[in-house]
Amino acid sequence: MTSAPRKIVIIGGGVAGLCAGVYAQLCGYPALILEQHSIPGGLATSWERGGYTFETCLHWFLGSSPTGALGAQWREVFDVDRLRFVQEAEYQRIETEDGRSLIVYADVDRMEAELLRAAPEDSDEIKAFAAAIRQSADFPMDEMSAAWPRRAMAMLRLLPKLPLLQRWSGISAADYGRRFKNDLLRRLFTDGAAADMAAIALVFMFAWMTQRNAGYAIGGAKAIIDPIAERFRALGGELRLMTQVKEILVEDDAAVGVELSSGEIIRADWVISGADGRATIYDMLHGEYCNEAIDTFYERQKVFPSYLQVSLGVARDLSREPGFVARMLSTPLRIDPETELKTLSVRFFHFDPTFAPKGKTAVTCFLPTFNYRYWVDLHRTDPAKYEDEKRRIAEAVIAVLERRLPGIRQSIEVTDVSTPATVVRFTGNWKGSMEGFLPTPDTGFAPRRQTLPGLDRFLMVGQWVHPGGGLPSGLMTARAALQAICRREHAPFLLAASARDPRADAA
Ligand SMILES: Cc1cc2nc3c(=O)[nH]c(=O)nc-3n(C[C@H](O)[C@H](O)[C@H](O)COP(=O)(O)OP(=O)(O)OC[C@H]3O[C@@H](n4cnc5c(N)ncnc54)[C@H](O)[C@@H]3O)c2cc1C
Structure with a gap:
């Protein structure tokens, strides 16, 4: 390495961007993460309403086993051993209304x-x-x-x-x-x-x-994201929130920094994007560094759906219910003009005591849709109808639950509905997708290239370069990105001894 430290700018403070930041700092590269939202985490998030926490992401954390290889990789990034995992005996209860x-x-x-x-x-x-x-x-x-x-x-x-x-x-x-x-x-x-x-x-x-390598971490996604962000800062990294990148700056076919929506220019020796793949390639780089294969993949490859989430704060102890129910509906639930659901997925979060006051339960219902466009347009053009539609769906979901748990309606003290417009607004993900590209029979899980053709000093990380997505995609692609940078700079990977034990930093 040269004597002046080489600076890395990372777009996006989702799990991938944060992991890239930690690895960069560990390898001796000062890193700056730019995140458009007011909190880090991207899709790996939850929100609080009226004393309840509503989780959107975490079902299972791959790498929860203390002896697994993936757990060892997570340990490089944060103190995974501090998490408390729940391994529910039942994965899912499938029920009919009869x-x-x-x-x-x-x-x-x-x-x-x-x-x-x-x-x-x-x-x-x-x-x-x-x-x-x-x-x-x-x-x-x-x-x-x-x-x-x-x-x-x-x-x-x-x-x-x-x-x-x-x-x-x-x-x-x-x-x-x-x-x-x-x-x-x-x-x-x-x-x-x-x-x-x-x-x-x-x-x-x-x-x-x-x-037992896919447990649920008590505290949900935040229990994972917060310590990674803390570790990044403890290692000297800078995380700038409410900071949106508009463009990736290129000189002589090498990334040299970014321009923010505010007009500010930030120069860097490397740029890593952990933001949405399509926006990175076609908006921030104006489609100047791609090829037919990339275009075709983005045109044709299926993505995971977007979703609405109906979250309910229920003043009732529901600990006798299964944690995760797939309720087959006698009458399909119409979500939007193109989507009817025959099954409602419900999570009773009684297994996470941090999500509701004692004796009460946070409940979330997941409603997938590919019609993200309807919700984004409605939110923009007709806010009153958008709110009406959210109310209609909340009411339909509560009616399904009422048939299952008579009297539950009276115990609901908080109702919150998020839509694909929410996902797009807060994460910028293409089509409001919950997890990036679907690993289909045609493509499998094969990772995509993290570089773009003809563009030097630039790498991508996260779910859009790792079909199947998930938190591990952020970890693994971030690790691979820093390995590639270290190789290129003839620098050792994982320079800092503290990489072996995050607790060493705190000491
Ligand atoms: C309902 C649901 C359930 C899930 N369940 C699980 C599960 O059980 N286990 C699991 O492992 N995974 C699960 N996932 C998937 C997992 O949450 C995602 O795959 C993962 O969080 C993606 O991380 P990422 O960093 O690649 O992308 P993102 O989380 O999308 O992060 C990208 C970040 O970049 C920021 N950004 C975008 N554009 C810009 C810009 N121009 N400037 C600055 N910042 C920008 C965004 O705000 C965002 O914070 C689930 C996801 C959902 C939605």
């Missing part, structure tokens, strides 16, 4: 036994699904976005598993689900927000849950 239900356990042995009992007509497929989960137990996910020699070694170790991977990557969850005769079980695969996703994603999810 009183039938199916328990889907998180542990594969329990799950298989219960599904075989409840749906003996599907025994062959249940056993095949459970076998795939067991075989995926040691899949080295954390190494898939590592530098090529490590990735190549991981691929070699994976060779015996290739038939398994091919079988489950080549079919979407929805197509796979149609093989089941039991209608409740079929819904586990066909009804989720990401039914077009390759079925292998579900196999992995259950494998991680079985290994």
Whole structure:
């Protein structure tokens, strides 16, 4: 490295931008994170209303096992061992409005036994699904976005598993689900927000849950984001909030800094974007550094949906309810002109005592939609109708809950509705997507290039370069970005000894 420290500017203070900031500081690069919102976290967030906290992101934190490889990577960035994890025995309860239900356990042995009992007509497929989960137990996910020699070694170790991977990557969850005769079980695969996703994603999810490597962290996403932001600051990094980047500045085909919406110019030796992929490539860089493959991918590749969230503060102890319910509706719920939901996903957050006063419960309902445009336009052009629509949907959701838990309506003391317009406004994500590109049977989970053709000293991190998204995509792409910068600058990666134990910084 040269004697003058090389400065890195990072666009976006979501999990990816924050992790990139920590790695930059650890490697000796002064980093400045620019975040447009008033708090860091991006999609990994929650909000407080009337004494309740409403979580939007965290279902499971991949890397929660103290012995897993991904946990070790998280430990480089923050003190993950301080988190308290809950591993709910039930992953999901699937219910009908006429009183039938199916328990889907998180542990594969329990799950298989219960599904075989409840749906003996599907025994062959249940056993095949459970076998795939067991075989995926040691899949080295954390190494898939590592530098090529490590990735190549991981691929070699994976060779015996290739038939398994091919079988489950080549079919979407929805197509796979149609093989089941039991209608409740079929819904586990066909009804989720990401039914077009390759079925292998579900196999992995259950494998991680079985290994107790996908726990829920008490405090939700904020319990993860806040310590990463604190670590970044403790290492000397600067996080500027309410600071929106308008343009990435380029000289001689190398990124040299950014221009803010305020007109301020900030120069840097490297620019990393952890902001939305489409906005980065086509707005901040005016589409000048892409190629046909990138254009085609952005035109054609499916993304995870956007969503509305109806959040309720209920003055009632709901700890006897399952944590996560998929309620199959007798009458579909119309969300917007293009969207009708046949299932309502409900989370009863009784397992997180930090989210509601004692004896009360925070409840959230997730309503996916691909029609983000309707909500964004309505918010802009007709605020009164936008508010009416939010009220209509809250009322419809409460009516569903009232049928399940008679009298709940009287106990609701807080109602909050967010829409795709909220997601777009606060995170800038393309189409209000909750998780970036869908890993479909065509694309799989293969990470995308973090560089852009012809542009030097620039890298992308986060969910838009890692189909499948999720918090680990931020960690892994941030790590890979700093490895690439260190390689290029002939500097050692993870220079600071404190990288091995974040608590060393606090001492
Ligand atoms: C409902 C829901 C459930 C989820 N469940 C899980 C789960 O259980 N487990 C899991 O691992 N993941 C989950 N995820 C996914 C996970 O939250 C995301 O994939 C991850 O947080 C994305 O992080 P990111 O940093 O790549 O992007 P983002 O979070 O989108 O961060 C990008 C940041 O850049 C900022 N930004 C954008 N443009 C600009 C600009 N021009 N200037 C300055 N700043 C800018 C934004 O404000 C934002 O803060 C869930 C997401 C949702 C919505």
